[in-house]
Amino acid sequence: MGKEVHTKPWQLNRPPKRILAIRFQAVGDVLGIYPYLQAVKNKYPEVQIDLLTKQEKTDVAKHIGVFRHVWAYTDSTKRFPEILHALWFIIKLLPKRYELILDFQNHTISQWIRKLLFPKAFSEFDRFGDEMGSVRYFQTVERSGLLDEYDQPDLQLNDSGEASKLLHDNGWDGQSKLVILNPAGAFPSRHWPWENYVAFARLWLRSHPDSQFLILGTGKINVVSQRFKELLGDRLLNLTGKTTLLEALLITKKSCLLISEDSGLLHIGWLLKINTIALIGSTHKNRSAQVGENMHILNSDDLPCGNCMKINCEFGPVPLCLSRYSPDFIVSIAEQLVANK
Structure with a gap:
């Protein structure tokens, strides 16, 4: 303690x-x-x-x-x-x-x-x-004194069907598996380059053509979400600024995979036991990382500058701790998570 x-x-x-x-x-x-x-x-x-x-x-x-x-x-x-x-x-x-x-x-x-x-x-x-x-x-x-052991339970969640309607209204075909892309880290030192998300999506579609990608979050990521939409077309559902926290939670429950920087949506993925790749960046490993078979945590703990908690990376505009992860590498991790589900 x-x-x-x-x-x-x-x-x-x-x-x-x-x-x-x-x-x-x-x-x-x-x-x-x-x-x-x-x-x-x-x-x-x-x-x-x-x-x-x-x-x-x-x-x-x-x-x-x-x-x-x-x-x-x-x-x-x-x-x-x-x-x-x-x-x-x-x-x-x-x-x-x-x-x-x-x-x-x-x-x-x-x-x-x-x-x-x-x-x-x-x-x-x-x-x-x-x-x-x-x-x-x-x-x-x-x-x-209430518990002496713990195995993460499935959460009881009341869903009125509004999440499915919101997805359909924004381009979901009702059949494609949903993969959430979440470039929503609060600081530059927590950002995986946005181009990498697009490259990941294109690589993923080669082996999983039945996928659609989804981006949620506040207006802070509007510029990035618009770029995603331009480059991924109808393969991307852009719900930026269109959901409440509750709606985001209900929609995440319907997804099969989440690629997320350090933000609230990362915790939602863990909460709902969604296959999640957590790109923690500069955040200290014990602040945002969660334990679970569905979680793959990529943090900076192995670097001399790791867990720095700085807003900007001292080595350049792209944080060193995240730039080392290629889209191909993230695809390989995602394949393992989905296969083990």
């Missing part, structure tokens, strides 16, 4: 009746706790699990079958509104009598909420640990 984390494990000879999980941010981290809570629900079907998260994250959470109720905490980042909302929630949630609280956020406000709800047991997330976030999420649950 990094700094000390506090835990009061569950001691009664029955499972807790009501559990509150707390995680406010960020998107990937909120998504990351769901499989562990699903595992708890699978083991103890009668347990009622609630989630306290930021307002913007509630739409997805409400479609996850594990939760009885999803509480919407303020999206404000200003200290005074946050404190007021925390006090309001303490008053509102106190009658719920949560017996166990899993504090996956572990900062001042989540600690206040946890302490003033007086649970019988609790467990805090190790924010500063050296292991992967997914490992530390499991450790949070493990220290509570």
Whole structure:
């Protein structure tokens, strides 16, 4: 562990009746706790699990079958509104009598909420640990006494059919296998050259002509997505700026392969156990990498400059840690992932 984390494990000879999980941010981290809570629900079907998260994250959470109720905490980042909302929630949630609280956020406000709800047991997330976030999420649950082993479960996800309609409206033929290309790293040091994505797509079509490619995300990648469309034509579905987070999650569930830089969609791929090649770039290996048979992580840990967390690569406009991976190499990894599915 990094700094000390506090835990009061569950001691009664029955499972807790009501559990509150707390995680406010960020998107990937909120998504990351769901499989562990699903595992708890699978083991103890009668347990009622609630989630306290930021307002913007509630739409997805409400479609996850594990939760009885999803509480919407303020999206404000200003200290005074946050404190007021925390006090309001303490008053509102106190009658719920949560017996166990899993504090996956572990900062001042989540600690206040946890302490003033007086649970019988609790467990805090190790924010500063050296292991992967997914490992530390499991450790949070493990220290509570609820789980002593873990095998990633299939997530219960409610789908109304809107994802299929959105795909059809944007050019999906309904038969082609969907491959997601995600050039959405936040910084230049996390970018695999966009030309490589196009080259990968063309190589992939040689052996998988029944494929269509898909690009999701915000308007920040509009320029790249337009280039993809120009070069790949009707083989590419351009949904940039057209989906909510929930719609992106439901669409990703329908895909067979994801090639992704470090972004929220990478975590969605792991969450849904989609075959995923993670081009981590400058991000520290323990910040975004996830554990799973469907995941192939390409990080910078083997380089002297690895895990630098810098916005720009000191060796040039194309990060050294990602420029070494050719489209042919990524195709070979993708073939192995698909073959093992």
